Amino acid sequence: MSDLLERLRGRGWRMTAQRRVVAEVLDGEHVHMTADEVHSRAVAKLPEISRATVYNTLGELVTLGEVLEVSTDKRAKRYDPNAHRPHHHLVCARCGAIRDVHPTGNPLADLPDTERFGFTVSDVEVTYRGLCPECAGA
Amino acid sequence: MSDLLERLRGRGWRMTAQRRVVAEVLDGEHVHMTADEVHSRAVAKLPEISRATVYNTLGELVTLGEVLEVSTDKRAKRYDPNAHRPHHHLVCARCGAIRDVHPTGNPLADLPDTERFGFTVSDVEVTYRGLCPECAGA
DNA sequence: TCCTACATTGGACTAAGTCCAAGTCAAACA
DNA sequence: TGTTTGACTTGGACTTAGTCCAATGTAGGA
Numbered sequence: 429m430s431d432l433l434e435r436l437r438g439r440g441w442r443m444t445a446q447r448r449v450v451a452e453v454l455d456g457e458h459v460h461m462t463a464d465e466v467h468s469r470a471v472a473k474l475p476e477i478s479r480a481t482v483y484n485t486l487g488e489l490v491t492l493g494e495v496l497e498v499s500t501d502k503r504a505k506r507y508d509p510n511a512h513r514p515h516h517h518l519v520c521a522r523c524g525a526i527r528d529v530h531p532t533g534n535p536l537a538d539l540p541d542t543e544r545f546g547f548t549v550s551d552v553e554v555t556y557r558g559l560c561p562e563c564a565g566a
Numbered sequence: 567m568s569d570l571l572e573r574l575r576g577r578g579w580r581m582t583a584q585r586r587v588v589a590e591v592l593d594g595e596h597v598h599m600t601a602d603e604v605h606s607r608a609v610a611k612l613p614e615i616s617r618a619t620v621y622n623t624l625g626e627l628v629t630l631g632e633v634l635e636v637s638t639d640k641r642a643k644r645y646d647p648n649a650h651r652p653h654h655h656l657v658c659a660r661c662g663a664i665r666d667v668h669p670t671g672n673p674l675a676d677l678p679d680t681e682r683f684g685f686t687v688s689d690v691e692v693t694y695r696g697l698c699p700e701c702a703g704a
Numbered sequence: 705t706c707c708t709a710c711a712t713t714g715g716a717c718t719a720a721g722t723c724c725a726a727g728t729c730a731a732a733c734a
Numbered sequence: 735t736g737t738t739t740g741a742c743t744t745g746g747a748c749t750t751a752g753t754c755c756a757a758t759g760t761a762g763g764a
Binding site: 521533543 | 637638656658659665667668669670671673674676677678681682683684685686687688689690691692693694695696697699702
């Protein structure tokens with residue numbers, strides 16, 4: 429993902445300090461952060477950055493397909509920089525922890541035509557739920 | 567689902583006009599409504615019912631497993647009364663329409679132990695995304 | 705019929721996100 | 735290198751979805 433900035437420049441992005449910082453934050457940590465977490469980490473590197481800009485930038489990255497938006501049923505959306513390796517998610521029903529997982533099988537192939545209702549199906553998202561070792565251990 | 571009220575009574579639910587109305591609303595329409603839509607339909611039958619009660623009741627129904635909470639990536643959670651037939655969802659990326667679908671295959675079995683990270687996995691939720699015929703047709 | 709624990713109410717509150725007018729600045733061009 | 739300009743950023747107000755709570759109402763058992 430270190431060439432993310434290159435790809436963005438190639439797509440006509442004007443490169444600003446704010447955008448660079450947001451990209452660095454996403455690059456640096458492989459956890460699934462909320463917009464707010466991204467914002468506070470960004471503020472640590474560039475104190476004047478505003479919430480609006482973080483939201484804008486995340487939105488743009490999602491549109492460009494560089495970052496995935498993950499909404500488990502928790503409140504805030506989370507952002508997943510790992511957009512270029514297809515994967516799914518395993519989330520803890522109690523504490524909300526998220527892990528990337530790679531199941532075998534291809535759920536897209538498991539949806540027969542008769543179950544598509546004329547939709548043009550392009551994507552599938554699988555979310556496993558359960559308890560993480562910490563939460564289950566108690 | 568017409569025996570929903572019976573089941574709830576059997577579980578010690580105190581039966582009130584408000585709860586009956588919410589149950590009727592969910593029973594009546596098989597679409598996936600937001601809490602707000604449930605509320606306005608409920609108001610049509612029982613004008614004094616409050617938003618708080620609708621939220622409470624929906625929350626209880628979800629805890630009891632009578633109703634499923636569906637959060638596509640849209641803003642508001644949606645409620646799915648069809649909790650007793652396991653199924654997944656197909657959602658239109660443009661207009662947000664939702665259909666219930668029944669894929670073949672068992673995604674739970676597709677998650678190898680090495681990909682479970684010690685979690686106790688109990689559930690899986692599959693969301694297909696694409697365009698509905700109306701939105702694709704344009 | 706009375707009692708009381710459970711349910712409802714509505715209004716204030718919170719969290720997450722969007723919008724916008726005004727100001728700033730990256731980069732194309734001369 | 736300096737100028738220009740339209741894309742980008744800002745912060746604060748606004749919106750939407752949902753929660754909380756103290757006061758009030760009521761279902762259902764005795």
